[in-house]
Amino acid sequence: MKRNGDIASLFRKHEAKAKKRADLIDEEAQIEEEEPPLVEPHPVPTPVVEATNEEQDAPPEYDADHLQYDPGLRSPIASYDVNEQDAVRRAYILKGPNQCYAHDFPVREIYGKKRHFNFVWFHKYQWLEYSVAKDAGFCMVCYLFGSGTSNFVTDGWRNWNKADALDKHVGGITSAHNKAQEKYNLFVSGGPSIDNVIVKVSNESEIHYKARLTYSLRCLRYLLNQGLAFRGHDESEESSNRGNFIELLKWLAENNKEVDRLVLKNAPGNCILTCSSIQREIIHCCADETTKRIIEELGDDHYAILADECSDLSHKEQLALCVRYIDKLGRVCERFLGVVHVASTTSAALKKAILTLLSDHHLSPSQIRGQGYDGASNMKGKINGLKTLIMKESPSAYYIHCFAHQLQLVLVSVAKGNDDCVWFFTQVSHLLNIVGTSCKRHDMLRDVRAQKIMEALELGEIESGVGLNQEMGLARPGDTRWGSHYKTILHIIGMYPTIHEVLITLGKDPTQRDDWPRIHAVVGAFESFDFVFSAHLMLVILGYTNELCLCLQKRDQDIVNAMSLVTLAKERMQKLRSEGWEEFFQGTVVSFCNKHSIQVPTLDGKYVPHGRSPRFYPDQTNDDHFRREVYIGVIDKISQELNSRFDEVNMELLICMSALNPFNSFASYDAQQVLKLAKFYPKEFSTMDLIRLEMQLGTFIDDMRRDERFKGLETLAELSIKLVETNKHVLYDWVYLLLKLVLILPVATASVERVFSALSVVKSKLRNSMCDKLLNDCLITFIERDVFSQVSEEDIKKNFMSMKTRRVEKK
Structure with missing residues (x-):
């Protein structure tokens, strides 16, 4: 038996064959009224299911009460004697159709092969069919509506002496056969409404079902907004903590009698609506409705794409995609569209993932009018880069290198290109390794700072107030986030006496003897003029660029305003170079050194590098080194990098x-x-x-x-x-x-960076086994929570009910 055509055509073919059989039987009944049979039917006993060896050798016997008319003959089979019956059957097999129904053709012996089946089975099991071509029995309902994996569908049933196989195939209430039979009956009857598709329920039951669905939905919406986990480690009734979702639903039931009357233990056993599959389906409906709002807001208008890849906690490479468009109010919007797991980060693989995601949301690539990525070669390559491949689909999709990323590259290039900057950041790293290695040293830092603040308040040197004198720490800066470097340097300068006192205390503590060499080296560098000078210079430069970086990361930032901000940063650097030396050196660096008892070298004296061999440095004065090499050299390097990297300005x-x-x-x-x-x-x-x-x-x-x-x-x-x-x-x-x-046209990929920040919240260490679909749904509702909050409960429930047939409750 081969599958051919759809279910409807197969069903129509089956109905036509049944009608034809009925017409033939009616016709033969009329003929029999006119012409009596030649031989009276022989009354015979009912055959047994399994025959013994002696019975196999005996002539075949038939049950006249269950004997059916053969559609290929004009008179009943019983009208012939035993030998004639076999001859007629053989002739019918040779000239008849390739397949017929067993209860229409009750064969017991075919080509000399004795079969121990009873055609009564074909009355008891209406789904059983007989195939002459394969000499086997098949299940019609499983063939039409089943999975196609049963032996009654693929190869056919030939073990006629094992009649219990028929009952085993039918199975219990939830068996595959009964599910297929249910679909068959539903197809024949035309199908009731989706709320009571399996059983007919009352209006009250429907109301209770939708109420339980509403309460489950409200609990899940709260958890999605907060990015929290849903399931617990042990969700059994004996557990004291059954997970956030069930515990929240329990709390809701304990504080509302109407809710308690319908949910959890008071709900029907098959309609509690708390299992993990129901949770995932509701979450998917929430994400689907949220994305639908975004797509409706975008419409058929033009848009730009922003993409970047990053590995999550379970070391899966994820590609995040955002769209930038203008909404109906004329506002610039950047919305998260989805995250896709990519096995490869080649430009072709990334393009395929992006186009697939756009196609899933019915967005045409021809409407793309801008691209925003980082500066990786697979992104901005001129020959086979992602931007080039996308522009082949849409030639007007102009690529803009992320301005914030370019600014980071400028600072990295400056830090790596100047020897004093490299030495300074190395000392900062050593300092953080010493102070940040243990909680005890962090506590020492906090205690000393609190004591100094109290002393300053008593002396009236500082003022108290809301937001003043906040607790500070020395957080380790990120490798690709130079805004964090600015914060670290700001805290080092602001906590300089506190850090110095803690280092001196550690350098004298006998219990820290193993770290004394490192501590003493860091104290020497920390007290040097080179360290203080470089710290203040980096603070000024990173302070200027930090404001630019924050402005570039605004969602509604336009490309023209971003260009003006870059130009303004260049002008400030030039002004700092030409007019800012005296104020910086005397007003900032020298005054700080005098306050903290740091020796200031004379500008016309010979420069001696601290902690480094002078043989690697030219013979020069302090003025030449600090003003010309460090101060002017760093500023010129930044200006040069700004001009070369921000080439979009030109x-x-x-x-x-x-x-x-x-x-x-x-x-x-x-x-x-x-x-x-x-x-x-x-x-x-x-x-x-x-x-x-x-x-x-x-x-x-x-x-x-x-x-x-x-x-x-x-x-x-x-x-x-x-x-x-x-x-x-x-x-x-x-x-x-x-x-x-x-x-x-995008300015920066800050929206994509925010996706990765949210990714670390949603996919935490305790939720690192989330499937890709669930992760995407949770991220959409968590990141676009402002859109999610506008989605009505009725839209989500309608989407949920339309996903598949739902069982309301048992009768």
Whole structure:
């Protein structure tokens, strides 16, 4: 028996065959009324299921009460004698159809092979069919609606002497056969509603079912918002802690009598709605509805993609994807779309994962108008990089290297390119290794700082108040987060006397004798002018770049404003180089050294490096070294790196974007630059569209400069929101379209970085075995909780009920 066609066609074929058999039987009954049979039917006893050896040699016997009419003959089989019956059967097999029903063709001997089956089985088991081609019995309902793995479906049943196999195949209530029979009956009857598809229930039962579903949903929504685990280590009723979900549902029941009346122990045994599979299905519905809101908000509009890969706690490489678009209110939005496990990080594998995720959410790659990644070679490669492969799908999907990542590369290049910076960060690492090796030393640091603060408060040197004199620590900075380096250096300078006292105490403590060589070396470096000078210089430079980094990581930051921030950072560096030496050296470094009794070398004296051999340094004065080599050298290096790495500033595309900047009443407006910008998007602006845009621009700029509502706008994002508020985005539709394309271009991949931060919260050490689907669903609801909060319970429950058939309760 082979599977061919769908279930409906097979069922129709089966029904046609049954109707044909019924018509033949009716026709033969009419013939029998007109022509009496030639031979009277022989009354015979009912055959047994299993025959002995003697019975096998005996002539076949038949039960006249259960004997059926053969559809291939014009008179009953019983009208022939025994020998004629065998001949007729052989002739019918040779000339008849390839397959027929056993209860229509009750064969007991075929080609000399004796079969010990009883055709009464085919009345008791209506699902049993006989195949002449394979000489075996098959199950019709399992063939149509089952899994296809049973022997009654694949090879057929031939052990006629083992009739108990029929009952074994039927099995219990939850067997595969009964499930297939249930689907068969449902298909025949047309199917009831989804709420009571298995059993007919009352309206009260439906109300109770949906109430239990609502309470389970509310508990899961709370846990999803907080990124907490659902299941417990032991969820049995004897356990004192059955997991967050059940314990929260128990707490809800204990504080609400209506809830307690319906859930947990008071719910039907098959409808508690607390098992892990139900939890995962509800969570998936929550994530599905949240993503649906995001996709509806995006619509068919253009968008940009932001992607990055990172390994999670279980060492799986995860690719996170975010989309950047303009919503209906003209606001820039960056939303998390999903996370995908990738076995390879090649550009082709990443492209396939991204396009698959976009396709799952019915987003067309041709609508991509921007890409934002880090600077890895598999991302920005000009030949086979991810950006190149995506641009083959959408030529206007322009790539922007993450500004925040480029800023990190600038600082890393400076730190590795200057000997004094390398020595300084090495000493900081040694300091953190000594102070941060044990909780005891951390406590010493806190106690000494608290004591010094109390003394300063008593002397009136500092003031008390809310938010002042907070506890500080020395956290180890991240390798790729130079904003954390700024915080560490700030704490070192702010806690300098505290750290110094703790180091001296440790250097004199006999119990710390094993660490004395390291402690004494760090104390010597800590008290040196080289350390203090480098610490203050790094504090100033990292302080300037830290503000830039924080600005670049804003969700609504536009590319034009980011370019202006980079330009401002360059100007501040140049001003610090040309005018800031005296104030920095005398006002900051020297005053700090005098306060903490650190010897300041004379500027015209010979430079002697602290803790390093002078043979590796040129013969120079302190002024040459500290001012020319370190101070000016580091600032020049940063300026050079800013110019070389932020090459997007010099791109013609981004230069043209500044022509739409509303700052200072559109002072930088240039119609020709705007038209040139529109030519970068040929699919959106044809030749005729460029003419319409040119005609709109003259009216647009005059209107913007005269309208008081547009005074004081500083960024393109503010201009977009104001155009929608005043409904002028409809009047100047071509200008607004170009403005949206500019705002879509990503500035930084901060949204993707936030995904990885949330990943460490959701997939913790106690939840490191989460499947990829559950992880994705939990991340969507946790990261986009503002969208998730707008999803109604009814939408989630409707989605849940439509996933598959639901059993309300047993009768």
